[in-house]
Amino acid sequence: MSDTAPAVEARLLSRHYGEGNTYVKALDKASFEIQAGEVVALLGPSGSGKSTLLTILGLINQPNEGSLRIGGEDVIRDGQLVGNTNLVRRRQLGFVFQRSNLIPFLNAQDNIRLVLDLDDVPGRVARRRARDILEELGVADRATHFPVQLSGGQQQRVAIARALVHEPALLLADEPTASLDKERGRQVMELFRTAARERNAAVLVVTHDHRSLDLVDRTFEIEDGVLSH
């Protein structure tokens, strides 16, 4: 990965669902770049294709056409996944969802360590990094709590910690503030901003909350699968 390459380069990404009557063009020839350290908000009405775009960038949904580079590396070429997709998921991508999606039978600390363990980071290092990031996000005192023992806001912080602990090139967040009140929603957006600046990560965040848009660098708008920026 070179320093000058954008964190994300998307070229003519398209995705459609169904046939005939049920045919839906969820994403129509989307092309864009996001630089490292940049926070971009993705806005659009319900059913416009926001989640479709996000899951394609996250390599859990495949486009019918188009190409994608993450951190300067080809990951999708002409609608096909190329290279070691799992490795890209482990090293380059971080996810935050509307609901925290923590693993219920692991405590906060272990949920975070899991990401590092999956990438064979040595135990001592993993433990230290997990502790540090929990500290940074202000939930260090909840390290040994299980997800059900945490409040919604705390769960979301742990989830963000999990998405950041391995220093991904691209952080994808799908309505991360939807389940939080105004105050905490804004705090989460601030966390993303800090992460982008300090960790040099690109952040793409789906949001309906226009009040936090002062915290982002750019906005993409999408309507009926057509992206404009």
Added chain:
Amino acid sequence: MLTAVGLGLLLTIVLGMTGIYNGIIVDATALPDSLRADLWIVQRDTRGPFAELSRLPADLEERARAVPGVASARSYVAHTIQRDVPGGPQIRFTALGLSWPDDHGADLPLVEGRPLSQAHFEFIVDRSLGLALGTRIPLGRDIYTVVGITEGITASGGDPVAFFTRSDAQKIQFDKSNEAIRLDREARTARFRRSQLSRNPDLARMSTAPANQIPALGPAPVSAVMLNLAPGYQAEEVRGRLSQWKDVTVYTQADQHQLILGGIVEKTKRQIGLFRALLVVISTILMSLIIYTMTLDKIHSIALLKLLGARRTVILGMILQEALLLGGIAYTLAIVLGNTIFELFPRRVAVENSDRLLLLLVVFVISIVASIFGMKKALAADPNEVLAG
């Protein structure tokens, strides 16, 4: 956890079946082994005395003793007795006659008490009958005292063996009620009166005497004669010599084992073997089901792991680990439970270490087979599911 317990109980049964099977073999061969005979003489063309009924004249013991190479000959007389002990439980055992005065039962594996010391009214019995040393029980018209206790000597059916002197054993066997004896004697006297012999006064007196005092009736037959060889003689050599007798068949100790295991135990073995196989299949299905549902329960987390970029091997390893853990818990439970409860079973349940090892292997294989369905499901899990619901 409850499922592990259920599986453990199932494995306990598998282990128990193995133990019961082993127990049957040990039980079936314990008696001939404890008698330590080199050769067995039985009625011609029978597979006696264990696998089949055999009858030999009582004097065969004497004839056999005269054969070169035979150090000792003992008659084998045994029969099963089931009686109510007055004021006690019903008891069932195999009464075996020792060749008194040559054999006092000194060779028996006594764990308590002593061999027989008098020709009558004493006996040695296996611990599994549950009679304590010194217990006196009436058998027929006499009272017999337990003077010695053995351990692990059972007849092929699993009944404990009691050792009497031969004459006592036969007396108990042919013990008849007073009424039966009287009727018997009357029938004999009536037969006698109708014949020409009734003019002989000596015979007339004898016809009313007890059966064992009548020369023409002879002593009660024996089942077999056990031989021990003199030093320096080979079993085959002596056997060859005895085979020329037209009224007997001769078996070695090894032959007896084969007859017993081939005849009595063979079907039981297959029966239990099939049952065990069935239980293993059931355990596998049950465990597959458990692992499968456990995987379904975690499918969301598995999808998340995929999304986080977990390697296939990590996810599959997780499921296998779960299966092995479950198998391990069930196995441990089966062993511990088996060790505690098998002793309480009325018949011998002989679980060897090799059986435990084999079960461990079986559990290992079951665990792997059982995790296959879970693994398939896990591999099919779509990372997109994380977003759903």
